[in-house]
Amino acid sequence: MGRAGLTTARVVAAGEELADRIGFRAVTIAALARELGVRPASLYVHVRDLDDLRVRIALGALTELADRAAHRMAGLAGRDALTALATAYREFAREHPGRYASMRHPLSTEVARASAGPRHTELTAAVLRGYGLPPAEVPHAVRTVGALIHGFVDLEASGSFGHSSPAGEQSWTRALEALDAALTHWPATPSAANP
Known part of the structure; x- marks a missing residue:
């Protein structure tokens, strides 16, 4: 015992x-x-073992971050909701770097489906409703939003922006402005070259 x-x-x-x-x-x-x-x-x-511990840490992080993001986004739409979502992720990564990293830990399909992971997709999809994207384009846009947020946050956490100008904060603001513009002008149909 x-x-x-x-x-x-x-x-x-x-x-x-x-x-x-x-x-x-x-x-x-x-x-x-x-x-x-x-x-x-x-x-x-x-x-049970180390993997069980790591899965439990990952599940807790997914839930905590989804709750934070939902709270920040409440009542917002469009660019304001996008900024709230992105800020929640960035702040969580800064405050809890280990827990943030844990969200990349591999989960079985069954565990992933029962986790707060799908809530993250739903929160991003909720942001996208403010942009009026066609339903068929939402999965692509969800992945694009996730790639920008996680990519920026991961690079920032690794110190990639610490040795050059301008400050990372300025690039973060510009990245969100660019993402907002991309979502606002999202192509309605894929190009002929990429069916």
Whole structure:
């Protein structure tokens, strides 16, 4: 039996905090056991293995970020909703880098479908309703929005914008302006060259 007072929720919460401090991929059962002052075997009462721990961290991050984004976007449409969504992601990545990284952890199809992952797609699709895109184009636009936000945030987190001018903040603003313009003028049908 594990240490008194140790629960699955507490183990996962400690894993989340550790991930934010040392990086998601650096979290191991041994590292978490040291963090909690227990033997590694004590953790197996609460998590099946390292993958189970990482999946639980990822699921928590997906839920927390979806809740944040929904809260920020409430009552907004168009460019304001787009900015709110993007800002929620960027702020979460800055505040919780390990948890943000955990959202890339592979999930089984069944677990992914039951997670908050689909909510992220729905939130982006809600933003796109303000742009009046044809339904057939929404999946493409959802992927484009995700690619820009995650791409920028990942590059910024890796320090890619820290050694040149202008400041990353200016590029972030311009990127969102460009994305808004692209969505506003989204092509209604694919080009003949790309059926």
